Amino acid sequence: MAGNAAFKKVRLKTEPSADDLRELAIGDVVYLDGTVYTAREGVYRRVIEEGEPLPLDLPAQSGANFHSSPAATINPEGTFIIRAVTATASFRFSKWIGQWLDKSGAKLILGKGGMSSADYRQHFVPHGAIYLTTVGYGTGALLGRGVSGVKSVHWRDELGLAQAMWVIRVENFGPFIVESDLDGNSLFERENAKIAAGLDKVYEGTRPAVLKRFGETDDRSDEVI
């Protein structure tokens, strides 16, 4: 695998124990074995806002929620083809994530770009959950190689292929990087802080626009998420 021996590389089950998660530090590289399912705004709306019951037994069947839509197709005879998978940006799901962790018992949220450390502290830490970010983005072909089969697809007609809940068997599925730990620390925010320290110098010789925008800020430690 890609790599740099400096990074700790871990094989993790998709229903990890609290001890397994305590071993992980932000920046560690993780590969998953077991079962993951996709759930994003379509599924969240359906379950949390419309009160639909979960179509599978969670977290017994999987503790890993992947913010993703696979590049996949369903053959006329009902078989599935998944070739590449990549995550979608997770910050957009902030308003549902607390209730989702309640209902699903998920311990691993997999996605792109992480969420804010405020979300981690408010929602992830009390549920003993962590966030794993995909790499790249996106290593769709490498992740596709880690998919060993499709167990089931739920709400395909109601939500369409992209928003449906794909339940996927995975083996050595990765790479992922640990973005948040059990204490709610964020790797992205740590990196942001380091970079922000040098930005004033980079901006030397530039000038704010003559025509302003409502709500505009010059605080470059800010984020757009």
Place this chain on the structure above:
Amino acid sequence: MIPIDLIQSTAVSLMDKAAIEIPDDYLSGLKQAAAVEDGDLSSFVLQAMLENYKAAKEDRRAMCGDTGCPRWYVKMANEATIEGGPVALEAALRRATAQATNGVPLRPNRVHPLWRTDHDNNVGINAPEIEVAFEPDGDWIDLTTVHKGGLFGTDYRMLFPSDGIEGIKRFYLDSLVAFGKRGLSCQPAIIGIGLGGSKDTCMVLGKRAACLRTVGDRNPDSGIAKLEEEFKELGNSIGMGAMGFVGKSMVIDCHIEVGYCHTGGMQMSVHAFCLSSRRACARIHSNGTVDYRTDPQWFTPYQRRETVEWPATQPSRKSA
């Protein structure tokens, strides 16, 4: 006369190539970035991407699971005729898009903005975009498909002459920093900048600058070429690399395209063509031969012309 079946089958192949094969120019650019990247996390990410491109080609699977929003750029040489005419051409490209979405497969990303209706084939109202341009001399058509990601890394701003280069730099940096954090723009990217035109033209020019020019290509205006070099350097000096980790690989190349604008304004757009810079092209000749390539050769002297007349005898040249 170019047969419509040939257009459709070529278009299906292009969809497949675009999704699976990283263009050589981008790959070389990324390898150069990887060679000098010293941020440990950023380096890890770039190495993983290099492996990913290899895996995609070996397995013939899409390099990224988010296969973007497929779109088409068609260039018709002046003497080319298409069997069935332009309406048949559009139908062939829509069919090829739907067929490849289920065939490669691609992610069916396209939905209705309000009703979220999903045809599961990337075809719908105004999708895929099909943009057409013309070129003097010749009887071929060029088909280019671009599968650009659709959510982050692009912004538009109305600037004014008094903003000057300092204002252009500020908006450029703002766009890179804002969307670079957490790697939302999937950098290192090919950054396209549109300057001038009208608001819509400005967006179109910037997007084309990002998607239709190759790494290493320079604008023929030496002043603009110099800015492109300077902006590439500036982007890579932010201190940020892949995924927003500490590093120095944000920009694989920077391309700027301009259009004449209102005398009081200086419109600016910034576009990021991501780590999976997906584009594939083919020239279909009237004799039925097809030449595949990855350089769209879109910005010819004819496309950038500024005079009223274009001398019919002047040969069209590929952009340098």
